[in-house]
Amino acid sequence: MRIVQIIDSLEAGGAEHMAVNYANALAQEISFSGLVVTRNEGALLNEINSKCSYLFLNKKQTIDVQAVFKLRQYIVTHKVAIVHAHGTSFFIAVLLKISYPKIKVIWHEHYGARVNQTASANAVLILCSLFFNAIFVVNKQLLTWVKQKTFCKNAYYIPNFTAFDIQKKGTTILQGNDGQRIVCVANLKHPKNHLALLRAFKDLNVPNWTLHLIGEEYDDDYSKAIRDYIKLENLEEFVFLYGAKRDIENILSQATIGVLSSTAEGFPVCLLEYGLAGLPTLSTNVGSCSEVVADNLSGLLFDPNNEDELKNQLYKIISDKPLRDRFGLYLQQSVLRKYSKSIILKQLIAKYEEIKND
Secondary structure: EEEEEEEEOOOOHHHHHHHHHHHHHOOOOOOOOEEEEEOOOOHHHHHHOOOOOEEOOOOOOOOHHHHHHHHHHHHHOOOEEEEEEEEHHHHHHHHHHHHHOOOOEEEOOHHHHHHOOOOOOOOOOOOHHHHOOOOOOOHOOOOHHHHHOOOOOOOEEEOOOOOOOOOOOOOOOOOOOOOEEEEEEEEOOOOOOHHHHHHHHHHHHHOEEEEEEEEEOOOOHHHHHHHHHHHHOOOOOOOOEEEEEOHHHHHHHOOEEEEEEEOOOOOOOOHHHHHHOOOOEEEEEOHHHHHOOOEEOOOOEEOOOOOHHHHHHHHHHHHOOOHHHHHHHHHHHHHHHHOOOOOOHHHHHHHHHHHHHH
């Protein structure tokens, strides 16, 4: 089987992370696995496995004929059967199919907030869906949306997976005291809802506990609001920003609690990472979060629009160490059982075979 993943950039986002994960994992399992990046390279470039073929198109505009034909030549040369386009890269995949009709196109939707959008707001996507052979989605709400709104009825739910790179050396050292660190792994952008988490942490005023924000900053109003709040509330000794980091396993090994506070999610990889690390977890209850974290069994859930609930659940998990120990163990067991790389790859390859032979 010969498969290529397509993604618009290699910035450290969820869809980008999964495109690289798929390409790397498949390189060990099938005869040809490639990764094509259309517009921008980025931090994830160094994560690409040497066994994975790589092409950067350097696409300059929405319809870039040179980039399309460069992609077409790559697909023909390597006898690729399926292109698996993640997120917004669906558009160039459709242009490829128009120029090379025999290729099979899968679109993979990672954007959880899509379920709140209308068909008219997604007119280009819906029109392009006429050219999709299948759609993969990262949660069941998105599955309903694409079946109702798009012209492609071959839609499937494929959970995300993650795995720590045992070769990667840990370099990040977290501030604060052992056993009293809360970590949030999420890029600093809407809809990650960092300010709600900051307000809850500040209101609790828990002595000696610290909050650690891991994720890329974009030098915009969102990041400025976070930094302004930290300064205004005199939280500089208790809240720390580290930017984008790749040694996540090392970071989580130093943490006490993992938190995610987003108002919208698809299938957040950070929850799987918290689970692999055996980290007690407090999570927003949107997207697929409740499928990963079972409330009061493998962690605590909260409504991200209810800051009192967030604060109460944060206090509950901070104040009860035996509860944290139980949550961390149960979540780790659940993630290994349901979302390991081998289990998800088996599902993925079976769907590829089905689509290729359709």
